[in-house]
Every structure is written in structure tokens, then in C-alpha cells.
Amino acid sequence: MAILSFLVTAWVLSWFKFEQFFIQAFKELFNKDITKASYYFIFFGFGAIAEVGLFFNGSYVDKLY
Numbered sequence: 691m692a693i694l695s696f697l698v699t700a701w702v703l704s705w706f707k708f709e710q711f712f713i714q715a716f717k718e719l720f721n722k723d724i725t726k727a728s729y730y731f732i733f734f735g736f737g738a739i740a741e742v743g744l745f746f747n748g749s750y751v752d753k754l755y
Contacts, residue, residue, distance in 0.1 A: 692744060696737030700730055 703709070709729045716724050744750065 692740035693734060693737035696733045696740065697730065700733035704729075 700709070704726075709726055712729055713724055713726070716722065
């Protein structure tokens with residue numbers, strides 16, 4: 691679910707032209723050109739890391755009461 695949340699966040703931010711800001715900042719900081727696909731892939735990666743964190747935190751374990 692975190693992956694989907696991060697991708698939706700990236701999509702909503704793109705309404706406000708955040709992807710252009712992000713791509714330009716990435717270019718200035720790391721001297722690498724990236725595309726919109728890379729922009730979404732970075733958000734996907736952050737979401738995947740969050741999913742792993744939630745998994746090891748125990749958020750996906752069924753609790754028996």
C-alpha cells in the first residue's frame with residue numbers, strides 16, 4: 691500500500707509541476723539528466739523501502755486475539 695501511496699503522491703505533486711523542479715534539482719545536484727519516468731521510479735523506490743519497513747515492523751501480521 692505504501693508504494694501506491696508514494697506513486698499517487700508523485701502524481702498529485704506533478705499537477706503543481708513538482709516533477710520539473712525535482713528533475714532540475716537532481717540535474718544541478720548530481721549533474722545527471724533524468725526523465726519523468728525516473729521521477730516516478732524514485733517515488734516507487736521510496737514506497738518499496740517503506741513497504742519493507744512496514745513488513746519488518748509487523749504491520750502485515752494477522753493478530754490473533
